[in-house]
Amino acid sequence: MTPYWEFAKKAFAREATYRFEVFTNVGSLILRVYLLRCLWTALYAQNAAPLNLPLHAMITYATVALLMSLVLEIDGTRLIREKLHDGSIATDLMKPIDLPLYFFSDGMGRTLLYAVLVIPTLLCALLLVRIDVPSPHVLAAFALSFALAYCVNFVLNFCMNAVAFWTLETFAIQLIVRWVSDLLSGQIIPLTLFPGIAGRVLFALPFAAIYSTPLLLYVGIIPQSQWASAFAVQIIWLLAFGAIATLLWRAASRRIVVQGG
Amino acid sequence: MHEPAPIVETRDLRKVFRTVRRRPGALGALRTLFSRDYEERIAVSNVTMSVDAGELVGYIGQNGAGKSTTIKMLTGILVPSGGEIRVAGIVPYENRKQNARNIGVVFGQRSQLYWDLPLVESFELLRAIYAIPRERYQRNVDEFTDLLEMREFLNTPVRQLSLGQRMRGDFAAAMLHDPAIVYLDEPTIGLDVVAKEAIRAFITRVNTERGTTVILTTHDLADVERLCRRIVLIDHGSIIYDGDVERIKSEYGRFRTLVVTFAAAVESPALPGAELAGVQGTTARFRFDRNGERADRLIRIASERYPLEDVSIEEPDLESIIRRIYREGYEQRTEEATR
Numbered sequence: 001m002t003p004y005w006e007f008a009k010k011a012f013a014r015e016a017t018y019r020f021e022v023f024t025n026v027g028s029l030i031l032r033v034y035l036l037r038c039l040w041t042a043l044y045a046q047n048a049a050p051l052n053l054p055l056h057a058m059i060t061y062a063t064v065a066l067l068m069s070l071v072l073e074i075d076g077t078r079l080i081r082e083k084l085h086d087g088s089i090a091t092d093l094m095k096p097i098d099l100p101l102y103f104f105s106d107g108m109g110r111t112l113l114y115a116v117l118v119i120p121t122l123l124c125a126l127l128l129v130r131i132d133v134p135s136p137h138v139l140a141a142f143a144l145s146f147a148l149a150y151c152v153n154f155v156l157n158f159c160m161n162a163v164a165f166w167t168l169e170t171f172a173i174q175l176i177v178r179w180v181s182d183l184l185s186g187q188i189i190p191l192t193l194f195p196g197i198a199g200r201v202l203f204a205l206p207f208a209a210i211y212s213t214p215l216l217l218y219v220g221i222i223p224q225s226q227w228a229s230a231f232a233v234q235i236i237w238l239l240a241f242g243a244i245a246t247l248l249w250r251a252a253s254r255r256i257v258v259q260g261g
Numbered sequence: 262m263h264e265p266a267p268i269v270e271t272r273d274l275r276k277v278f279r280t281v282r283r284r285p286g287a288l289g290a291l292r293t294l295f296s297r298d299y300e301e302r303i304a305v306s307n308v309t310m311s312v313d314a315g316e317l318v319g320y321i322g323q324n325g326a327g328k329s330t331t332i333k334m335l336t337g338i339l340v341p342s343g344g345e346i347r348v349a350g351i352v353p354y355e356n357r358k359q360n361a362r363n364i365g366v367v368f369g370q371r372s373q374l375y376w377d378l379p380l381v382e383s384f385e386l387l388r389a390i391y392a393i394p395r396e397r398y399q400r401n402v403d404e405f406t407d408l409l410e411m412r413e414f415l416n417t418p419v420r421q422l423s424l425g426q427r428m429r430g431d432f433a434a435a436m437l438h439d440p441a442i443v444y445l446d447e448p449t450i451g452l453d454v455v456a457k458e459a460i461r462a463f464i465t466r467v468n469t470e471r472g473t474t475v476i477l478t479t480h481d482l483a484d485v486e487r488l489c490r491r492i493v494l495i496d497h498g499s500i501i502y503d504g505d506v507e508r509i510k511s512e513y514g515r516f517r518t519l520v521v522t523f524a525a526a527v528e529s530p531a532l533p534g535a536e537l538a539g540v541q542g543t544t545a546r547f548r549f550d551r552n553g554e555r556a557d558r559l560i561r562i563a564s565e566r567y568p569l570e571d572v573s574i575e576e577p578d579l580e581s582i583i584r585r586i587y588r589e590g591y592e593q594r595t596e597e598a599t600r
């Protein structure tokens with residue numbers, strides 16, 4: 001059994017000990033599902049619905065986006081920042097482990113806890129909103145796209161947190177990137193609603209690979225004929241940022257090794 | 262037993278840190294933000310030492326003397342600026358992960374245990390990290406649990422442990438994978454007498470029964486007197502003494518101190534055969550060579566010359582010896598004495 005599986009298990013157990021935090025997270029999410037339903041319903045009542053996105057699809061989109069965020073907002077790589085701050089990265093480097101993999105598995109463990117919670121959260125949410133459920137093969141495509149989105153999200157977060165090796169403090173960057181990426185990734189507003197050039201630019205950014213692609217697959221805006229190219233774009237972003245993350249890590253670990261923990 | 266062979270070797274080891282020079286004041290901080298000058302600080306220079314397998318060496322120095330920097334280079338998390346290191350035949354900074362399998366590390370000021378988890382789960386995690394075979398793991402956990410009396414808190418989350426309990430946990434954690442070498446960095450800092458004693462007994466046992474090589478850095482020289490036969494003294498980044506604890510004690514131990522308290526203040530007191538080492542109020546300290554002078558003679562002379570209130574003799578302990586070496590620098594006392 002590899003240590004990384006064990007890291008994930010421990011992270012799962014550790015996260016579960018913070019019961020209050022977990023329940024607050026889930027509770028606030030259900031509340032947000034309800035509020036978004038009210039918001040979109042009100043907005044749609046004021047204006048004509050966009051062509052390809054009727055109200056029920058919009059509410060489905062917003063609800064699934066929130067459920068995704070339960071998993072995607074877990075940032076395993078924030079450990080990098082914490083460990084640089086308290087210096088415990090030095091003790092980790094004294095162990096025969098691969099640190100990026102360690103961060104990934106730790107994040108994965110915490111993610112799994114929330115993934116388990118998605119089901120009861122979904123059931124609670126369904127008491128408040130009605131969402132569309134697509135056919136099984138669309139669900140399967142969504143699952144695959146979501147898995148890719150998780151990995152893209154991980155490498156992007158990794159790059160961002162690795163900046164802490166040089167600046168020590170990345171909180172401001174985190175905050176900005178989080179706000180921007182929530183908006184630009186289509187978590188809050190579907191990218192199809194952005195007009196003309198703005199929409200085209202947003203689709204070309206890596207953030208679209210995180211929320212927009214799986215969600216548009218789910219609500220059927222990306223038809224089956226375009227699935228392959230949608231996955232391909234996600235994979236390209238994953239590889240590109242994976243490469244940047246590797247380079248950053250190499251430079252960063254050299255840096256820590258030269259500077260001292 | 263086995264032939265002693267060097268397991269840790271360094272030659273002309275050197276480490277220079279480059280740090281940003283900060284300017285004072287708010288304006289200075291702003292200027293530091295945009296333009297930086299660097300200053301170089303030599304943390305370690307010309308450290309050459311060799312430690313045999315199975316040795317227990319005290320690595321002693323003041324704060325900032327270069328102890329931790331040396332240890333970090335030995336663990337492979339710091340790249341030397343110059344010189345060579347080999348630990349169990351491996352260059353640590355080139356093969357960090359491979360080196361990590363051979364070593365165990367305990368920091369008194371930093372725990373490697375997982376804060377939120379019960380102690381035993383940290384052990385489980387280490388079993389996975391080092392791929393320790395299950396029966397060996399179980400044997401070690403059982404043995405360490407007995408030796409360090411950890412049974413009652415094995416299932417307590419680490420954050421609820423007392424410092425003494427946590428340190429015992431950390432020691433067990435560092436030894437689970439049977440490392441050939443352990444580095445102990447201030448392992449008894451902040452511990453009470455009982456906990457210190459438990460830790461010292463554990464170190465001795467690991468060293469003698471398992472043949473583990475131990476390199477111990479500490480400020481507590483009682484640790485060194487209890488545990489080490491050999492010490493390496495480092496000051497301002499360089500080694501100033503490397504040898505037996507007993508030798509340094511006998512060299513410096515030749516000199517005892519006669520402490521005399523006068524009934525009234527005495528101007529420049531003097532005793533033939535002893536050297537005035539200091540005066541504080543009505544108390545004077547005289548240093549004399551144990552081989553050339555007798556304490557009872559000095560006391561007699563003193564009592565004839567001055568009105569005395571109290572007299573005592575101080576034998577040098579390691580702490581005062583080391584303190585003097587820091588102050589005066591180490592010199593070969595034996596030569597001076599046989600002169």
